[in-house]
Amino acid sequence: MDIRNVPAETASVAPGFEQGYAVRTRGLTKAFDGHVVVDHVDLEVRDGEIFGLIGPNGAGKSTLIKMLTTLLPPTSGEATVAGCDLLREARLVRARIGYVPQLLSADGALTGRENLLLSARLYLLPRKERAERIAEALAMTGLEGAADRPAQNYSGGMLRRLEIAQSTLHRPRLLIMDEPTVGLDPVARNAIWDHVRDLRTRFGTTILITTHVMEEVEALCDRVGILHHGRLEKVGTPAALKAEIGPDATLDDVFAQIAGTDIEMGDEHGNARESRRSAIGHG
Structure with a gap:
């Protein structure tokens, strides 16, 4: 399923949505064949912040992201995403968000410009605005040449920049990035960080990012949430979370205290299977 299928201008504010939050969930839960992967998560991401979501493999990060992007239906619970009800207004949620998945999704057979044009059409951007938006996106991500x-x-870094450009052509209120710098060298990673900061500065974009890189959290995130066994165990600023451990603590220390060595692989097969089924159902 491609989440780019409706113009953002048609989205309406969900009933009861509290202004000031780009994401707000209550008891959001996902189970596969009776195995709970995301367990009654109450998450709040404030408008305009960069929020990091960390946790060991199998903690439920990708499953949570897939629910917030409408790629997986929740088993129970409720959420508003970019002002829209996740269950009743899924189509409108897709209009207001951008999504950069873990796996590279740009079409290698197309040029960078052609990939952006395809995205512009999928987002239903007016024809007269496409060339200007594409030129702006190429300039912002340093891909003009x-x-x-x-x-x-x-390169891997260039592909990530292209995907960020694609996912923000329609200037979404919320950009969700699932481990966007995995496998990148330090130079490419720093370039992605610069683009993330630039998006917030230029457009006020709220950004939700999952990562395993504590340096990334320190460099980018206003607040961070730690998932473990599907539960949101801690939320706070990096400084506050470290201060709870001790004066010389690092985020690695915080992570280790919560997750320890108990790393659960999770039901990846069930996750992938239901993602495919949901994608087929949404066209």
Whole structure:
């Protein structure tokens, strides 16, 4: 399923949505064949902040992200995302968000510019605005010089920048990024961090990012939430979470105290299976 299928201008504010939050969940839960992967999560992401979501493999991060992007239906609970009810207004949620998945999704056979044009059409951007938005996105991500080269010839960092450009063409209220810098070298990673900061500065975009890199959390995130066994165990600023441990504590220390060595792999097969089924159902 492609989440880009409706113009953002048609979205309406969900009944009861409290202004000031880009994401608000209550008791959000997901189970696969009776196994609970996300367990009654109450999460609040404030408008305009960069919020980091961390946790060991199998903690439920990707499953939670897939629910918030409408790729998986919740088993129970409720949520508002970018001002829309996640269950009743899923189509409108997709209009107001951008999504950068873990796996690279740009079409390697197309040029960077062609990938952006495809995204502009999928987002239903007016024809007269497309060229300007694409040029702006290429400039913002530093891809002007590579715009007419096939994406298959891009480096990993360039592909990530292209995907960020694609996911923000419609200037979403919320950008969700699932481990966007995994596998990138430090230079490419720093470039992605710069683009994330630039998005918030230019457009006031709220950003929800999952990561395993504590340095990334320190560099980017206003607040961070720690998932363990599907539960949201801690939320706070990096400084506050470290202060709870001790004066010389690091985020690695915070992470280790909560997660320890108990790393659960989770039901990845069930997750993938239901994601595919949901995608087929949504077209």
